[in-house]
Amino acid sequence: MTGHKVSVETVAPGDYKARGQGLTIDYGLHETRFGTCLLAITARGITYLSFAVDGDVEALVRDVARRWPRATLQIDQAGTRKPLHKIFSNHGHQPLASTNLFLRGTNFQLKVWEALLRIPFGDTATYLQIANAIGHPKAVRAVGNAVGANPVSFLIPCHRVIQSTGAIGNYRWGSNRKKAMLAWEAARRV
Secondary structure (H helix, E strand, O other): OOOEEEEEEEOOHHHHHHOOOOOEEEEEEEEEOOEEEEEEEEOOEEEEEEEOOOOOHHHHHHHHHHHOOOOEEEEOHHHHHHHHHHHHOOOOOOOOEEEEEEEOOOHHHHHHHHHHHOOOOOOOEEHHHHHHHOOOOOOHHHHHHHHHOOOEOOOOOHHHEEOOOOOOOOOOOOHHHHHHHHHHHHHHOO
8 A cells, every 4th residue: 555654643722722832833845746835844743734826835834824823933944855755755666654743623623634544545535425434424514624624735635535426626725736636646556
């Protein structure tokens, strides 16, 4: 099987309310096979991975600051290059890479993100299937909102969620990028 092994550490309730106070976040802007991205890391793990839409990299920096308003943000191109390479270097013949995530989200969002991690590499699931997987079959719209709030694109594979009709649907970083990710995974599926 090809892909990433992801371990998730969530922010404790007190830290959630602190909104990053005392936390240092290093970030870097990098080119990937799917476009320019911003990777943000803490001592506890990756906290953000997002792609620029229409080349607007400043929007990515603002988004990290919005999510962690009391954290100290500092650019570190060199320090974020190695983890980024680890994420995107998998060519379909390497063993699973292991990545630690440090996430801030509501309990519902975390349940959705954990369900996304269970979608096998190269497969897809519908919003309804995700809602059923977390025990909330009527919460399809809320699942969609949680999928869209995912702070670590590609690592938590929100690109693997499609509409029940089979349509690719909306994607925060553009439907062409989502199609490219799905095609890349399908071509490397073992």
